Amino acid sequence: MRVRNKYLLIMAMVWGPCLALATAAYALVLRPQIERQRQLETRVADAKTLYARALDAAKTETQTRLAEQVRRMEDRIGDFLVGFNEATALAFEIGDLARETRLDSFGMKPVNAQTTGPVTEREHVAEKRLSVNFEGGFPQFACFLNALERHHPVLFVETFTINRPMETDGRPRVDMGVAVLVEKPQGNAI
Numbered sequence: 060m061r062v063r064n065k066y067l068l069i070m071a072m073v074w075g076p077c078l079a080l081a082t083a084a085y086a087l088v089l090r091p092q093i094e095r096q097r098q099l100e101t102r103v104a105d106a107k108t109l110y111a112r113a114l115d116a117a118k119t120e121t122q123t124r125l126a127e128q129v130r131r132m133e134d135r136i137g138d139f140l141v142g143f144n145e146a147t148a149l150a151f152e153i154g155d156l157a158r159e160t161r162l163d164s165f166g167m168k169p170v171n172a173q174t175t176g177p178v179t180e181r182e183h184v185a186e187k188r189l190s191v192n193f194e195g196g197f198p199q200f201a202c203f204l205n206a207l208e209r210h211h212p213v214l215f216v217e218t219f220t221i222n223r224p225m226e227t228d229g230r231p232r233v234d235m236g237v238a239v240l241v242e243k244p245q246g247n248a249i
Contacts, residue, residue, distance in 0.1 A: 139213050140184065143244045152210070153191065153237075160202040162193040163230060170236070185243050188217075191235040200233055207237065214239055 115121050141149055150167060157165040170188040195203070200221065207214045218236040 137212065139240055141212050141239055141241050143242050146187065146239075146241045149239060150189075153189070153207070153214075156203060156206045156210070157193060160195070160199050160206060162195045162199055162203060165191075165193040167191045183243055185241050187239050187241050189237045189239070191237055192233065194230040194232055196230060200231075207235075212239070 116125075153167060154165070168190050170190050193203070204216060204219070207216055215238040216235055217238050220234045222232040222234075224231055
């Protein structure tokens with residue numbers, strides 16, 4: 060039994076450092092190489108994807124499809140943007156909507172509040188704000204709100220408050236904040 064224990068001890072003394080050396084070699088040499096290989100494979104896959112996109116973009120069918128998409132997007136800008144010359148007529152259109160929904164004491168005035176955000180930083184688009192107030196019941200309010208939201212180009216109703224009337228036979232007072240995107244004239248700032 061003693062010879063066997065001695066043999067196992069010698070074997071452990073030889074294999075222990077070999078195992079430690081193999082672990083250190085893996086940690087110091089092989090593992091960084093495997094990580095580098097993964098990074099290179101990822102870069103090659105990305106480059107192949109970009110190359111395939113470039114080949115696809117060079118095709119005339121793709122160019123015509125993309126040109127058509129750009130044209131459709133430019134047409135859609137009209138859904139959200141009021142031309143500079145049409146901005147003054149917008150107040151009359153809102154007034155007509157108020158008359159159609161039979162609102163009482165309708166009033167509207169421009170608000171010169173400066174906003175922070177991406178819209179104010181654009182060189183071709185400006186944001187105009189209006190303060191709209193009126194008296195009316197809930198059906199008139201709902202009809203007017205619906206008419207504003209369905210308006211072409213889009214009018215953004217950002218806020219509204221409804222105040223209860225002081226008199227029992229009075230009508231609620233509504234204050235609305237409306238925003239509209241206006242195209243800036245070329246070469247000038249609004």
